[in-house]
Amino acid sequence: MSIMRCAGIVSYNPDIERLRTNLHATVQQVREVFVYENGSRNAQAVQRLCEDEFTNVRVIADTQNRGIAFALNRLLAAAHDCGYPHILMLDQDSVPTEGMCDELERHLSGDVAIVSPFILDRNRMTMAQYQEMRLPAIERLKHAARSGAITSGTLNNVSAALAVGGFDDELFIDYVDFDFNERLLLNGYSIVKDNRACLIHEKGKSRHTPFKIPRRRSDGKIVWAPLFTLGYGPMRCYYQARNRVVYWRKYHRWTKLEGLVELPPLIVLSMFEPHRLAKLKAYCRGIRDGVRMPVKEYRK
The missing domain is CATH 3.90.550.10 (Spore Coat Polysaccharide Biosynthesis Protein SpsA; Chain A)
Structure with missing residues (x-):
């Protein structure tokens, strides 16, 4: 050992x-x-x-x-x-x-x-x-x-x-x-x-949906990958949305809009799960708070 x-x-x-x-x-x-x-x-x-x-x-x-x-x-x-x-x-x-x-x-x-x-x-x-x-x-x-x-x-x-x-x-x-x-x-x-x-x-409580979306693998190749639900509660949906926006703002990439690219699929996924309205509201609050949250841009 x-x-x-x-x-x-x-x-x-x-x-x-x-x-x-x-x-x-x-x-x-x-x-x-x-x-x-x-x-x-x-x-x-x-x-x-x-x-x-x-x-x-x-x-x-x-x-x-x-x-x-x-x-x-x-x-x-x-x-x-x-x-x-x-x-x-x-x-x-x-x-x-x-x-x-x-x-x-x-x-x-x-x-x-x-x-x-x-x-x-x-x-x-x-x-x-x-x-x-x-x-x-x-x-x-x-x-x-x-x-x-x-x-x-x-x-x-x-x-x-x-x-x-x-x-x-x-x-x-x-x-x-x-x-x-x-x-x-x-x-x-x-x-x-x-x-x-x-x-x-175990990432949440994933399960298959009928959809596939393009995803970029770590080798750079774009492939069609199955879309899974996550099974997260509204609180996790909120932090997913908020912190995604904060992350892209923090590292000078806000203008590329990359921080929002995967939010629509996440919101769609919530429609396949229980408490979908609460999750949709949580995503919207997260996006709003991510935009409003004071963020210190990172520099080496």
Whole structure:
């Protein structure tokens, strides 16, 4: 086992069995796991799980939900304070496959600040389908938000993360990862994706729709890809819209209107889900607040 890495998990109202599966898969791949308990309703159950079943899991308890970005920054600080140069970031319901961390760590040197695995969404793909795919073994990601690295499953260089200011607390949730990626790229760091390492993940509660839309892959090729619903509640719809607009304003790309390109499909998707009117209103509020929100343009 490498002594050079720890893991950080943000916990917020988790399914305890899924969190248990996550932890059992993770503790064997790192020296220590930090669980940031973000004011869950079942916080005591999370604490009992970590204390009763594991010797290398430490809970950092909070009494309220301060957002994913705030929690990720506390995990970065814990890794730094304990002398870990590398931290594996995980969502509470993500499960790293065997050997994932060893594979990722092979590439975390030089200017590489993040190494991401292939993300296998359990609601969209099976393991057999993943194994049949013909993917490049290694990709060097050029874009932060288009085919960028989501936070879950990434092995991060702690010093690089802190050098660019960590995660933006004001974003709370959604686009937190892409904003972080952008600052790393702008400061000369690299982001690598290793498709031989695999994380089992769940993005909302996805399901197929009858539609396909053009999407640009990380290799630049545009393909027709299935459109999935996300299954998010109105609050997540609000932050998706608001933070997408804020992101493009923040990084000098507002005039390209790229920040709004995928909002119509997201709004259409909400029409296939329950509470569609509430979600539509949330998207509209998010766009409005994203335009109004004070944003400090980023410069290196």
